[in-house]
Amino acid sequence: MADIKLVYFPVRARAEPLRMAFELSGKKYENVIIPSEKWAEEKANAPYGQLPYLVVKGKKYGESLALAGYVARECGLAGKTSEDAMRVTEVCSLIADLMTNMGKTQFETDEAKKLTLADLAAYDIVESLLKINADVLSAFPEVTKMRGKVEENPKMKAYLAKRPQTEF
Numbered sequence: 075m076a077d078i079k080l081v082y083f084p085v086r087a088r089a090e091p092l093r094m095a096f097e098l099s100g101k102k103y104e105n106v107i108i109p110s111e112k113w114a115e116e117k118a119n120a121p122y123g124q125l126p127y128l129v130v131k132g133k134k135y136g137e138s139l140a141l142a143g144y145v146a147r148e149c150g151l152a153g154k155t156s157e158d159a160m161r162v163t164e165v166c167s168l169i170a171d172l173m174t175n176m177g178k179t180q181f182e183t184d185e186a187k188k189l190t191l192a193d194l195a196a197y198d199i200v201e202s203l204l205k206i207n208a209d210v211l212s213a214f215p216e217v218t219k220m221r222g223k224v225e226e227n228p229k230m231k232a233y234l235a236k237r238p239q240t241e242f
């Protein structure tokens with residue numbers, strides 16, 4: 075049995091660079107997958123109640139950036155100098171931030187919070203185009219969906235109803 079276990083959900087996300095590092099370096103590890111339906115009972119076993127975590131010689135370690143630093147060193151992928159290692163951590167941190175933000179929008183159930191200024195700007199130009207050609211959206215179901223999201227938002231609904239009607 076391998077000295078190192080990597081425990082994560084059956085997806086790539088925060089564990090995949092670590093799996094790839096083990097595979098690339100040939101370092102032995104056990105890839106432990108927790109199916110989502112088992113998570114409720116497994117959560118209490120995970121450091122800070124989250125995945126991924128590593129088990130090294132029987133001890134558990136959490137936080138993916140800490141795991142990344144360890145795995146990078148163990149697999150000889152941390153760079154040669156301290157400056158290299160700082161750059162590696164820098165890039166990994168940046169990607170972790172991106173992943174956290176991606177997760178927020180991907181799993182956001184409140185449709186209103188998914189709106190960005192891009193949606194509002196697109197909504198507005200589409201309103202102008204619709205005044206010129208009412209069929210302009212017939213081939214663009216995604217844009218129609220975005221229009222619906224803006225119009226269903228209570229604050230937007232109230233604003234759109236009270237704003238002055240202008241041509242553009």
Ligand SMILES: N[C@@H](CCC(=O)N[C@@H](CS)C(=O)NCC(=O)O)C(=O)O
Pocket residue numbers: 087088117123124125126136137138139170
């Ligand atoms: N800061 C933590 C975040 C870990 C995290 O968000 N894990 C998610 C999966 S990617 C998780 O365990 N979600 C289930 C839960 O929190 O119950 C890290 O970088 O490891």
